[in-house]
Amino acid sequence: MRTRQLQSLLRNTKRNLVEFKELGGYSEIYKYSIENNTEFWEKLARSRLDWKEDFTQVSNSCFKNGSISWFADGKLNVFDNCVTRHLPDRADQPALIYEKDEPGTEEFVSYAQLHSLVNRFANVLKSKGVKKGDRVAIYYPVSPLGVAAMLACAKIGAVHSVVFAGFSADALRQRIIDADCRVVICADGTYRGGRYINLKSVVDQAIENLDLVETVLVGTRNPEAQKLTTGKDVDLDQALESASDNCESEPMNAEDPLFLLYTSGSTGKPKGLVHSQAGYLLYAAVTTSAVFDCQPGDRFGCVADIGWITGHTYTVYGPLVNGAVSLLFESVPSYPDPGRYWATVEKYNLTQFYGAPTAYRSLLRHSNEFIEKYDRSSLKRIGSVGEPINTEAWEWLHHTVGSSKVRIADTWWQTETGGNMITPVPCDEGAAFKPGSAQRPFYGIEPVLKSADGKTVEGNSVDGALCIAKPWPGIARTIHGDHERFRNVYLNVFDDVYTTGDGAHRDVDGEYTITGRMDDVINVSGHRLGTAEVEDCLAQLEFISEAAVVGIPEETKGEVPYAFIILKEGVIDSSEHKLLASQHVAKVIAKFAVPQDTIIVDGLPKTRSGKIMRRILRKLAASSVQTFAEIAPELGDISTLAEPEVVEEIFLKKCQS
Numbered sequence: 309m310r311t312r313q314l315q316s317l318l319r320n321t322k323r324n325l326v327e328f329k330e331l332g333g334y335s336e337i338y339k340y341s342i343e344n345n346t347e348f349w350e351k352l353a354r355s356r357l358d359w360k361e362d363f364t365q366v367s368n369s370c371f372k373n374g375s376i377s378w379f380a381d382g383k384l385n386v387f388d389n390c391v392t393r394h395l396p397d398r399a400d401q402p403a404l405i406y407e408k409d410e411p412g413t414e415e416f417v418s419y420a421q422l423h424s425l426v427n428r429f430a431n432v433l434k435s436k437g438v439k440k441g442d443r444v445a446i447y448y449p450v451s452p453l454g455v456a457a458m459l460a461c462a463k464i465g466a467v468h469s470v471v472f473a474g475f476s477a478d479a480l481r482q483r484i485i486d487a488d489c490r491v492v493i494c495a496d497g498t499y500r501g502g503r504y505i506n507l508k509s510v511v512d513q514a515i516e517n518l519d520l521v522e523t524v525l526v527g528t529r530n531p532e533a534q535k536l537t538t539g540k541d542v543d544l545d546q547a548l549e550s551a552s553d554n555c556e557s558e559p560m561n562a563e564d565p566l567f568l569l570y571t572s573g574s575t576g577k578p579k580g581l582v583h584s585q586a587g588y589l590l591y592a593a594v595t596t597s598a599v600f601d602c603q604p605g606d607r608f609g610c611v612a613d614i615g616w617i618t619g620h621t622y623t624v625y626g627p628l629v630n631g632a633v634s635l636l637f638e639s640v641p642s643y644p645d646p647g648r649y650w651a652t653v654e655k656y657n658l659t660q661f662y663g664a665p666t667a668y669r670s671l672l673r674h675s676n677e678f679i680e681k682y683d684r685s686s687l688k689r690i691g692s693v694g695e696p697i698n699t700e701a702w703e704w705l706h707h708t709v710g711s712s713k714v715r716i717a718d719t720w721w722q723t724e725t726g727g728n729m730i731t732p733v734p735c736d737e738g739a740a741f742k743p744g745s746a747q748r749p750f751y752g753i754e755p756v757l758k759s760a761d762g763k764t765v766e767g768n769s770v771d772g773a774l775c776i777a778k779p780w781p782g783i784a785r786t787i788h789g790d791h792e793r794f795r796n797v798y799l800n801v802f803d804d805v806y807t808t809g810d811g812a813h814r815d816v817d818g819e820y821t822i823t824g825r826m827d828d829v830i831n832v833s834g835h836r837l838g839t840a841e842v843e844d845c846l847a848q849l850e851f852i853s854e855a856a857v858v859g860i861p862e863e864t865k866g867e868v869p870y871a872f873i874i875l876k877e878g879v880i881d882s883s884e885h886k887l888l889a890s891q892h893v894a895k896v897i898a899k900f901a902v903p904q905d906t907i908i909v910d911g912l913p914k915t916r917s918g919k920i921m922r923r924i925l926r927k928l929a930a931s932s933v934q935t936f937a938e939i940a941p942e943l944g945d946i947s948t949l950a951e952p953e954v955v956e957e958i959f960l961k962k963c964q965s
């Protein structure tokens with residue numbers, strides 16, 4: 309009965325939340341969500357989630373004391389909310405579409421199959437001694453087994469720690485040790501762009517002489533691969549085959565940890581952010597349905613890997629808790645050609661597509677033919693996440709990919725926030741869109757801007773450090789093993805707010821544009837300048853495909869911008885382009901924003917999730933040494949970059965310029 313009620317509730321949700329529909333549109337519901345914050349979340353927690361034991365407390369949170377807690381005395385199981393409760397309505401409908409690297413080799417997993425797979429997986433974990441509260445490392449590419457590994461942990465109350473299957477052995481080892489994982493789950497390998505990548509050998513290196521790890525469960529991706537290589541290895545496929553599919557779900561306290569996810573801080577070792585069971589799931593559920601208008605049965609195409617927070621919230625938990633079908637995209641945007649995303653949209657009639665600006669920028673360099681030959685009319689939403697989206701990419705997504713009809717959700721959020729925080733949708737029909745601006749806070753989210761001295765910046769047309777005033781259910785609760793660090797980095801920077809580390813501009817309409825990490829905001833002769841602003845401006849030029857701008861110290865001006873640009877395919881490298889770039893920046897922003905130098909390069913140093921490592925560019929830009937060997941020690945660890953070799957190439961280009 310409960311399930312049916314929920315289904316019909318969700319079916320009626322159109323953009324805004326059905327629970328508050330009588331209040332009006334976005335503005336009215338937003339106002340209510342801030343003024344009646346606990347009632348707002350309480351109502352949603354009851355209508356969107358199935359509880360094994362009801363809660364009586366809603367929020368008991370205080371940033372100042374470092375304590376955050378939602379629905380604390382309630383009990384639920386995340387797996388049951390994501391899968392079991394959908395069985396009466398959608399047992400035979402797909403829950404997952406596995407779009408493997410090679411086009412035409414896809415697999416479908418129904419809700420009933422996923423249910424059985426996770427139950428068997430949970431029994432395998434139990435047979436290896438995994439208990440409630442234990443941490444389990446998952447080094448798995450996006451795939452049904454990777455998702456099932458996460459859900460199996462959720463089912464028995466183990467805490468998963470997915471490590472992006474692209475991180476080095478050292479990075480994996482460090483994360484296994486930090487979280488004290490006795491069990492590691494991995495695949496033999498994965499395919500990307502037609503190339504097989506051996507993952508098992510990375511795990512072997514990572515756990516060499518590491519007594520802590522007792523068991524490695526190895527799943528098959530390539531049946532030819534030699535996947536069992538050490539005495540700790542267990543054949544996962546065989547174990548799953550012989551396991552029973554009968555397994556009780558563990559009733560979990562709302563505040564028990566659901567997962568750890570490591571993210572890099574500006575300094576020091578990676579932080580294992582801890583997310584909760586109920587608060588996290590609720591925030592994933594509500595943002596997925598309201599931002600993406602996600603209805604049960606929708607085909608949700610978030611192409612993020614499960615190794616990142618976007619993959620956790622919008623590939624796994626958000627779509628499944630809403631009863632949608634989730635796309636698992638193993639490949640890369642350019643394989644076998646730059647039409648792969650849109651071919652996938654057509655093939656499955658995807659209703660949502662959610663990706664990263666870096667991928668969009670790489671695709672817009674190519675001919676529109678790769679887009680136009682596919683039918684994209686099934687799309688309701690296209691999302692963007694990870695970094696600011698420049699105007700050119702926004703316009704391309706909206707007009708070319710979305711045929712000027714699809715709403716673009718530029719979603720600003722962080723690993724720490726659990727889900728989307730600032731985004732133009734949901735919104736009132738007809739509200740203006742501003743390309744490149746995340747615009748409006750999600751329900752219940754109250755942004756505040758702070759000046760360097762900790763004062764709240766009032767009014768509009770102002771800049772400041774972006775902070776959030778009120779706790780919300782999806783915020784991370786702590787850093788694994790280091791609550792002090794959590795408090796210092798996020799809660800004690802300014803009084804009584806969560807500090808995001810990003811800067812933002814509040815425009816004349818009171819809407820927000822993210823100006824980049826605070827360390828990416830530079831000061832040129834007293835002018836405050838977001839490097840993202842200059843990048844956006846450069847990327848408007850038709851001959852530029854991508855631009856990265858950093859600030860470097862300068863004697864009289866304090867700092868000056870310095871640019872690295874990639875030309876579009878077929879454009880001949882010439883100094884005229886540098887001149888045109890400078891003139892354009894002077895014209896669009898101001899003279900002070902003109903880069904001191906502009907280096908034309910073939911690639912940029914990016915993390916595997918596509919973020920440009922500006923720290924490295926800053927070092928390269930500011931250095932005056934003549935050989936790469938002299939600067940290499942200063943660059944720190946570059947092994948986690950997607951293509952570490954681009955760093956030396958950039959250095960050489962700079963020397964030649």
Ligand code: 6R9
Pocket residue numbers: 571617618692693694695696697718719720721722723724746808809810822824825
């Ligand atoms: C979800 C995710 C978080 C940082 C964040 C900000 C940048 C993410 C953005 C954006 C501008 C957007 N960021 N989305 N900047 N506009 N739409 O990416 O999490 O990997 O933790 O990164 O990414 O700087 O602080 P995470």
